[in-house]
Amino acid sequence: MRQALLDCATKLALAHGLAAVSLQAVASAAGVTKGGLFHHFPNKQALIEAVFDGMMENLDREIDEELEKDKGGHGTFTRAYVRTLFADRAQNNSPWSAQTMTVLADPYSKSLWHKWINDRLIRHAATDRGIRLEIVRLAADGAWLAHVLRPDGDPGSDDAALLQELLDITDG
Incomplete structure (x- = not known):
């Protein structure tokens, strides 16, 4: 239930x-x-927090699946993160879209997100340390947010070209 x-x-x-x-x-x-x-x-807050916890577990699982497909080495987590965010954009019906403003405004959600990304970066420090990879992750976050905030029907940027450019940067 x-x-x-x-x-x-x-x-x-x-x-x-x-x-x-x-x-x-x-x-x-x-x-x-x-x-x-x-x-x-x-209460409603407990329900919303549980929804967000479940979404974080799903994100974790999706990134782990992308990590298994990756060639490994420099930027492996960043590539998995970027691919996951862009796959989310392609689906156009992600629970992340509905939660964006909650993450930005809700202390619990912000804290959970901050802990999650920091734990992931510690876990992948050997492969994903450095300003260039941080720039790629931040650019992917920005592209994802721009997608979420775009009016329905607005095609926006060339997702495939943007994804490839970000992935290319992770190679070195």
Whole structure:
């Protein structure tokens, strides 16, 4: 039941933004009473935090999958990170899109993101240290944010060319 509630909350956020993620809306979408929801989440903030935790776990898993495909060596984490962000852009329906402003404004989300990226950079310090790779990651973040904020139907930049340019920079 807990996962069904999280799935419904994520779908509501994707379809209508975080403002639509009310406890009643999530309970109704999951087919449970509000009391049933309270059994798993004492309040909306706990629900939103659990949604964000799940999204971070998914991001971790996606990056690990990209790491397994990578050639290894210099920039391996950065390439996996960039590829994951660009794959997210191509899907156009990512839960990250719905969560962007939460990450920017919510102390819990900011703290979780900061810890996650720092832990990853420590873990990959042997391959991903240096200002050039940081610039690539920041450029990928900026490209992703520009994509999220772009009006529907606006084609924006050439994603394939931008992705390739960023990946080329990681080689050396």
